[in-house]
Amino acid sequence: MVDVLAFWAAAMVIAACGFPIAAVVMRRLPDAGAALSFPLGLLLSGYLYFILRVLHLLGPGRRDYFVAVILVALISAAVVGRDRWFKVTWRRAWPGVVIAGAVFTFAFFSYTAFRSYNSEIGGTEQPMDLMYLNATLNSQDYPPQDLWLSGERASYYYFGYLHAGVLTAVSGVPASTGYNLALAYTFAAAASGIASLAYALARWVLGSRARKAAMAAGALAVALLLFAGSISAVFEWSAAHGHENEGLYKAFGVEWMLPCAPGQTADCYTGQVNPRTTEWYPTEFWFWWRGSRIIPNTITEFPFFSFLLGDLHPHVMSLPLVLLALGVSAALWRGRSVLDWKRHRAAPAESLLVAVLLGGLAFQNAWDVITFSAIFAVAVLARNLRQLPLVPALYGAVTYVAPLAVAAVVLYLPWFLTFSSQAQGIEPYIGAGTRPAYLVLQFGAIGLAGLATAAWSYRGLRGSAAQNVALGTAWAPLVPFLGWIGLTMAKGDLSTAVDARGAGGWVTLVIYGLSAWALCFSAVALSLRRRALAFPAACAAFGVMLLYGSELFLVKDVFFGSVPRLNTVFKLSYQAWVLLSLAGAVGVVQALRNLRRQPLGIVAVPALGLTGLALCYPLLAAFNRTNGFSGTTSVDGLAAVVASDPGEYDLVQWINANVPRDAVILEATGRRWQPSTGAPAMVDAGVDYTDAGRISARTGRATPIGWYFHEIQWRGDTPANRAEFVRRQDEVDAAYYSGDPVRVKAVMREFGAEYLVVGRVELARYPGLLPDFSTFLEVAHRSGNYTIYHLPPEAAVRTP
Amino acid sequence: MTMPESPARGPREVSLGTLFWIGIGAVFVLVRLAGVLSMPVGGAELDALSGAWQAHEGHTHVRFIPTLFQGLAAVSFAFTSSEMPARFLALLASASVPFALYRLRPRFGEPAMLGALLLLAVDPASILGGSTATAFGFDVAVALWLCVLAEAKQAPRWAHAVAGFFAATSGGIVLPLLVAMAALRLVRQEYPERTTLAWAAGGAVIGVAAASLGFGFGWQGVTIPPVAAFGAGFDREWSTESTGYLALVYASPIIAGALVAVAAQVYRGWRDQEWEASEVSLYAWFGAAMLWLLAAAGAHDPAPLVAVAIPAALIIGREVPAMVSVTQRVNWQTAILPIAGLGFCLLVIEAYVEDWARVNRVGDADDQLIVLGVGVAVLACLGMLFSNRRNAGAILLAPITVGALIMLSGASGVAFGGPNEPMPSPAATVQGDEIRAIVEQAVKDHPGPVVVHASFETSMTWALRGGPAVTLATAIPADATAVIWPVTEPAPEGYSVVEGQWSFTQARKGPHGGFLPYLRWLTNRNILKNQPAALAVYLKAQQ
Structure with missing residues (x-):
């Protein structure tokens, strides 16, 4: 409990440090950006820490995190002093500050309580996340080391892990606890952020008197973003209790939930029946996993799934940051004066802040920077259009945004120089499109809610003006489609592409296209009429365009050969979920409130209905995940290891206490070997998603090679990389099974490793092959069958 | 003039x-x-x-x-x-x-x-x-x-x-x-x-x-x-x-x-x-x-x-x-009785609780009832004091007295170097000087390296300052004259142990386990045990 309170306190203090700055930039929000102070304070602290580490002005250790936070506090103090409106802003916004803090606190402790039922850091990619968190905490120099490729720098967007590290270090909790509490922080910051943003937008749309309606928008936004899930959960529940209707299941494409017919082995449920569940919720192991794999050969993850699973991934950790980007965009859009290059001269600090934010988007999750920078740019343009004709407005926007983009790159140059993307360009998608049924199951609730922003009174829109806007915005869905045609024709695959998409896929494309057109039309028309609903409509338009775009194009990556649009759909639909949740909450509330004047607003009713169905997912999944909230609770991600394998835990603790942070440790590569006549034979080469690299991940000490395929993803699938990674695996494996002291020591010296671990994983991966290392290595620590060996120094003694 | x-x-x-x-x-x-x-x-x-x-x-x-x-x-x-x-x-x-x-x-x-x-x-x-x-x-x-x-x-x-x-x-x-x-x-x-x-x-x-x-x-x-x-x-x-x-x-x-x-x-x-x-x-x-x-x-x-x-x-x-102003406003003529009663009751409670602390066990039901009853009397005295707003300030005496006692107890323990005081800790032992003297003599008699186990790298600095040069190792070289080694390691062959309980530092932990151990320690600060970081001293055996 002390750890939880310390983490919460750290988050609150950092948010308090960020609030004065938020109050200047987002003064127009009712709470003056209080809820978005959480990511803002953390962004500034994290950035200062990163850049000062790179410049060697800060070093490793807790102290330097505090220095970064203190610097943010002093900057905020200067801002308070120079902002002549601060007192007035405070007097207006203090209730919002209190509410933001209360929402954050409630969400933080609620999620912590939930996570405590399954706090284990294991399975899926959680060891990787822990590794990166420890890398940011333990690296002796910056940019931080890749702990799973000793001697190399991390090549990933790890800003989110750095933020988690700031909170972990400031609160003084162990990394394995900080991991879980960082999830809680992300959940809570996202909840308070979207509630605040939706409330602000609703207040602007509905007027300052519509407080209750605005609060409803805030609550709905939280529900849509953080709780709504796949409607397939309803089908899961029904099937679990034997109430399935075959026709309906087939219509929605979930026939694989139906029990297998005699002789059928594929596309059906092969698990236990009668009973299929022992509780009121489905008890099948991880049934909820399927809710994120509805569209075949893709990942359609959504925030609740992310927090349910507990992977501390960049796309999850970036939720508060993208909400901050939206908040800054909304606040800037709401301003009056023209934004151009002169603004940078008049308000350099504001420009610096925005550049830090935009660069941070790339650093935190590279997929986000284009989408949310584009939204920011459109917001700037829209603001300018209120004052200027098109061309000067565009010129002003370009001269405002371009320097920010350059500054963003310069500010984060140390990261850009060490980052190598696995993206290999954009390709047209040639394959089966998404069926409309899947569209409904996965995005029905948020999509329909987002469409509610198009339900406004079209009266007063003059005929020719409406026509011009309609024609102009029709290009929004047309251009990508034409681009897709052009690219497929260039590849000579047009007919294949047309056929492969399938009838359902074409219907989905039309739905997306028309929706995008309607929303773009709404956004532009509302903007021309200077209506506040333009911003949510634009967010919804962006959201739908992202989904539409993922049907037409994909980013080529290492999955291109097998599941080509896996990552594209994954990442873009996640962004769309954020945008449509925000827009949808405001749109639904607005539509319901003005139903009499805006009959189109009736779309909000089915939207709410689908939302209700979508809320079945978190209910069922949470109980399944936690086994009905039974079992022991802990926030330490290694608590399960303590219970199940105290010897392994003892190794970790000993290393944490006794091994220098920059030490390299040899541990099993994860490949499994067995004795055979002659050389040992490898029986299993799979190392990713296993416990390979677990010592490194848990202690923050580097190891020569961790997860092979992930290193390929991070550094590129090139022959040179493959050869190097396999070489490292071969060397480390040989050190374990060769039995040759000269070879073992040579491998250790080659990688600069002073320690060699023989624990549970090594005993399992090299059964019957391990020599008695104690005959030529020093025993540094022993715990039952597990041992840590130390390479004896070359000279027998050294003088202190 | x-x-x-x-x-x-x-x-x-x-x-x-x-x-x-x-x-x-x-x-x-x-x-x-x-x-x-x-x-x-x-x-x-x-x-x-x-x-x-x-x-x-x-x-x-x-x-x-x-x-x-x-x-x-x-x-x-x-x-x-x-x-x-x-x-x-x-x-x-x-x-x-x-x-x-x-x-x-x-x-x-x-x-x-x-x-x-x-x-x-x-x-x-x-x-x-x-x-x-x-x-x-x-x-x-x-x-x-x-x-x-x-x-x-x-x-x-x-x-x-x-x-x-x-x-x-x-x-x-x-x-x-x-x-x-x-x-x-x-x-x-x-x-x-x-x-x-x-x-x-x-x-x-x-x-x-x-x-x-x-x-x-x-x-x-x-x-x-x-x-x-x-x-x-x-x-x-x-x-x-x-x-x-x-x-x-x-x-x-x-x-x-x-x-x-x-x-x-x-x-x-x-x-x-x-x-x-x-x-x-x-x-x-x-x-x-x-x-x-x-x-x-x-x-x-x-x-x-x-x-x-x-x-x-x-x-x-x-x-x-x-x-001072608040206490000056107190009408001591009317306040003296409840204050005296309060003091008496608190002393009674203190006596019982201290006895419980001494045996590290809460007393039986009768004792608890007495303490509870006296506690009610304390409340009554407080009520009497608060009933007159002028006299309410006298209540400050209680927390000031308790705070002063705690501070004075701590100050005396720390300032006078109490042997079991948790601050400062870990404390250098007097054996450190003795160990230095032993190895100095040994080197004088039979020149050779003084070898100290690497785990004592930080704790040995102050103890062996000014003494002969030492070398840190995890294995004992054959020509070592004096060896300072963990007691958990086997004794090296060819060396005789110097009898005694040796350590460079000792850890001094405070009372743990709740309020009673703390109270016991507050009244008698010498009850805690120190935990020396034991080591063994070996000298090359004479042939």
Whole structure:
């Protein structure tokens, strides 16, 4: 409990440090950006820490995190002093500050309580996340080391892990606890952020008197973003209790939930029946996993799934940051004066802040920077259009945004120089499109809610003006489609592409296209009429365009050969979920409130209905995940290891206490070997998603090679990389099974490793092959069958 | 012509205030003198002296934090290997504290500063900071003199340079003050004059440069000592018990008192809509120090306790006039009866609870009933006191008495070097000197390397200072003359063990297990067991 309170306190203090700055930039929000102070304070602290580490002005250790936070506090103090409106802003916004803090606190402790039922850091990619968190905490120099490729720098967007590290270090909790509490922080910051943003937008749309309606928008936004899930959960529940209707299941494409017919082995449920569940919720192991794999050969993850699973991934950790980007965009859009290059001269600090934010988007999750920078740019343009004709407005926007983009790159140059993307360009998608049924199951609730922003009174829109806007915005869905045609024709695959998409896929494309057109039309028309609903409509338009775009194009990556649009759909639909949740909450509330004047607003009713169905997912999944909230609770991600394998835990603790942070440790590569006549034979080469690299991940000490395929993803699938990674695996494996002291020591010296671990994983991966290392290595620590060996120094003694 | 007669001189009058200053100032210095003479070398001091010794020997080590004090401590080793010169230096600096508080009288009031001086005199953490050779040996004095400078209407420019130099070469204790001052000035936009800033910055730059050069002991890298010391507290083991635990045991009265005083003062300020700038500065300083204490709760560093004690003492001191006024309003004729009853009841409860603490067990049902009944009587006495608003102030006596008892108990334990006091810990043992003498003799008789196990690398520095050169190893070379080895390792062949229970350091842990063990320890501080880090000494067997 002390750890939880310390983490919460750290988050609150950092948010308090960020609030004065938020109050200047987002003064127009009712709470003056209080809820978005959480990511803002953390962004500034994290950035200062990163850049000062790179410049060697800060070093490793807790102290330097505090220095970064203190610097943010002093900057905020200067801002308070120079902002002549601060007192007035405070007097207006203090209730919002209190509410933001209360929402954050409630969400933080609620999620912590939930996570405590399954706090284990294991399975899926959680060891990787822990590794990166420890890398940011333990690296002796910056940019931080890749702990799973000793001697190399991390090549990933790890800003989110750095933020988690700031909170972990400031609160003084162990990394394995900080991991879980960082999830809680992300959940809570996202909840308070979207509630605040939706409330602000609703207040602007509905007027300052519509407080209750605005609060409803805030609550709905939280529900849509953080709780709504796949409607397939309803089908899961029904099937679990034997109430399935075959026709309906087939219509929605979930026939694989139906029990297998005699002789059928594929596309059906092969698990236990009668009973299929022992509780009121489905008890099948991880049934909820399927809710994120509805569209075949893709990942359609959504925030609740992310927090349910507990992977501390960049796309999850970036939720508060993208909400901050939206908040800054909304606040800037709401301003009056023209934004151009002169603004940078008049308000350099504001420009610096925005550049830090935009660069941070790339650093935190590279997929986000284009989408949310584009939204920011459109917001700037829209603001300018209120004052200027098109061309000067565009010129002003370009001269405002371009320097920010350059500054963003310069500010984060140390990261850009060490980052190598696995993206290999954009390709047209040639394959089966998404069926409309899947569209409904996965995005029905948020999509329909987002469409509610198009339900406004079209009266007063003059005929020719409406026509011009309609024609102009029709290009929004047309251009990508034409681009897709052009690219497929260039590849000579047009007919294949047309056929492969399938009838359902074409219907989905039309739905997306028309929706995008309607929303773009709404956004532009509302903007021309200077209506506040333009911003949510634009967010919804962006959201739908992202989904539409993922049907037409994909980013080529290492999955291109097998599941080509896996990552594209994954990442873009996640962004769309954020945008449509925000827009949808405001749109639904607005539509319901003005139903009499805006009959189109009736779309909000089915939207709410689908939302209700979508809320079945978190209910069922949470109980399944936690086994009905039974079992022991802990926030330490290694608590399960303590219970199940105290010897392994003892190794970790000993290393944490006794091994220098920059030490390299040899541990099993994860490949499994067995004795055979002659050389040992490898029986299993799979190392990713296993416990390979677990010592490194848990202690923050580097190891020569961790997860092979992930290193390929991070550094590129090139022959040179493959050869190097396999070489490292071969060397480390040989050190374990060769039995040759000269070879073992040579491998250790080659990688600069002073320690060699023989624990549970090594005993399992090299059964019957391990020599008695104690005959030529020093025993540094022993715990039952597990041992840590130390390479004896070359000279027998050294003088202190 | 006759000159007018000069008026007759009357007897000299010494004011009560002056007497108090002299008396409390003497207590302040004498308590620290007791600490200088009695306290064992341990905790942060052990680490600092070890680092200073290594710097003197030409080895750079993380334990050498180049504060001015630690630099001077390293210089003192050119003349003696004793810690005493460094300790007396700390005492000298501490002796300036009463003068600093005296200079703050015009701003905060005389009773306030006397109260603050009295609190600092008996605060255990401040005693540690003011009488031992830690890296922050000058900090308490520097912090208070910085306050004097900040409150001075006109100060010569060189004073700012000196202040900048001392601030830049201090330990972490001045940091909360500096951060709070900087933040407030930024908020109020009270920027100093350029020339003042230039002088202060110049002094600071010189200080940073000197520290980076290790005060002559080698290049340390660009080092800002207060930041370095602040950070080291999180990484180093400067106490056996955690900072949070030490705060609970030693600093809870002063922290609780300061929190109550802040609440009272803030309430008055809000009620009267009157805020004094210096008052707000104190709150900011206290707030910054408390944040450090909370952040370092899991660390092993006594420095945050010292950092909190200084502003806490000033804040509580400012309540002294109010407390005196409240107690003066008490009608003692009507209040004496309930107070006497209250005291009697509390003594009865204390007797029972102390007995329970002695046997480490809550008494039987009858005893509990008696205590409960007497507790009801306590409430009745309180009710009688509160029924007359004038007399309610008398209730202050109870927490003041309890707080004073805890502080005095801690102060005496720390200042007089109680053998089982958790602060400072781990403490250097007297066997360290004996071990040094043994190995010195052995090397004299039979020259050869003195080998020490690598696990004793940090603990052996102070004990073996000035002795023969040692080599660290994890395996014993054949030609070693003397070997210092863990007792858990098998005895080396060809060596004879030196009989005795040897250790370089011993850990002194505080009472754990609840309120009763704590109460037992409070009344008898010698009941705890020390935990020496045992080692074995072997000498080459004579053939």
